[in-house]
Amino acid sequence: MKPLERITIDPEICHGKPTIRGLRYPVDMILELLSSGMTTDDILADYEDLERDDILAVLSFAARLSQIKHLEPVSV
Numbered sequence: 001m002k003p004l005e006r007i008t009i010d011p012e013i014c015h016g017k018p019t020i021r022g023l024r025y026p027v028d029m030i031l032e033l034l035s036s037g038m039t040t041d042d043i044l045a046d047y048e049d050l051e052r053d054d055i056l057a058v059l060s061f062a063a064r065l066s067q068i069k070h071l072e073p074v075s076v
Contacts, residue, residue, distance in 0.1 A: 004064070006057035018061065020054045030058045 008022045018027040025047065033043050040055045 001053070003053065003057040003060045006054055007061045020050065020058065023049060025050065025054075027058050027061055030055060031062055034059075 006021050007018050007027060008020075009016060009018050010022060013019055013022060014024055014026050019025055020027065020030070030043065034040075034055075038046075040052060043055060044050055044052065
């Protein structure tokens with residue numbers, strides 16, 4: 001499985017937020033844990049159904065988002 005294939009978006013799961021493999025672990029939660037100082041091993045110990053490649057996929061997803069050069073406003 002390619003790293004970004006691990007990130008899924010489903011309107012029925014976590015209100016459509018990007019999650020890991022359709023599980024109820026939003027990408028932003030994992031990023032918050034990492035930014036708080038938790039290591040990958042810490043996260044994997046606390047969330048046993050996650051895999052090391054899931055954490056790498058989250059970082060890859062975040063890196064791609066940070067490369068966006070132009071955003072279009074969305075009409076509501």
